[in-house]
């Protein structure tokens with residue numbers, strides 16, 4: 001029975017080693033299965049190198065429409081343009097000329113139809129206040145620029161048929177007078193209502 005004992009031992013060894021082999025295979029199988037869901041499988045290092053798209057590769061200076069090679073925008077200097085629109089056909093070039101015109105116009109009754117000049121109500125600039133324009137003025141009951149106020153007096157107390165043109169020499173000269181005299185602050189004007197008799201329109 002020695003032989004049968006030995007064969008039994010061999011059989012036992014074979015069975016044991018078979019079992020061990022099967023177990024390790026299962027383990028190995030588990031390892032393989034876990035490997036499928038392995039986050040490291042998608043190796044981030046194997047991804048396309050983000051630096052491959054080198055932003056510097058698109059060198060702006062190598063661009064076709066190189067902004068530096070563009071036409072100099074300053075070349076189109078708007079002030080250098082030959083086709084400028086003049087303010088008016090005849091410019092006032094001297095201060096003396098302006099002052100002379102201003103003093104003459106201040107007393108000019110032909111600016112309106114009421115027989116009045118600016119000087120009738122604003123002798124030597126009376127009534128021209130220091131507060132700068134635009135400002136609220138009671139008579140037009142509005143906020144006005146200096147030019148608008150001048151035209152208001154021309155159209156209303158002086159009863160002109162049309163306002164002075166914004167670019168007229170007359171408007172510039174009268175504005176110069178108002179600017180200078182209002183700085184001086186000569187004081188209050190005479191009551192303009194006393195001048196009503198002089199207004200031919202009031203006789204009607």
Ligand code: HEC
Nearest residue numbers: 116117118121127128129137138139149150153157178192
């Ligand atoms: C009939 C009188 C009369 C005449 C003429 C007249 N104005 Fe006036 N003007 C007035 C009165 C009144 C005021 C004040 C209005 C107010 O303060 O409500 C005034 C106000 C003004 C003001 C604003 C003064 C300020 O600083 O508040 C200006 C500028 C002015 N006149 C310019 C002129 C000019 C320029 C002329 C001539 C083209 C003229 N006026 C002719 C009566 C007149």
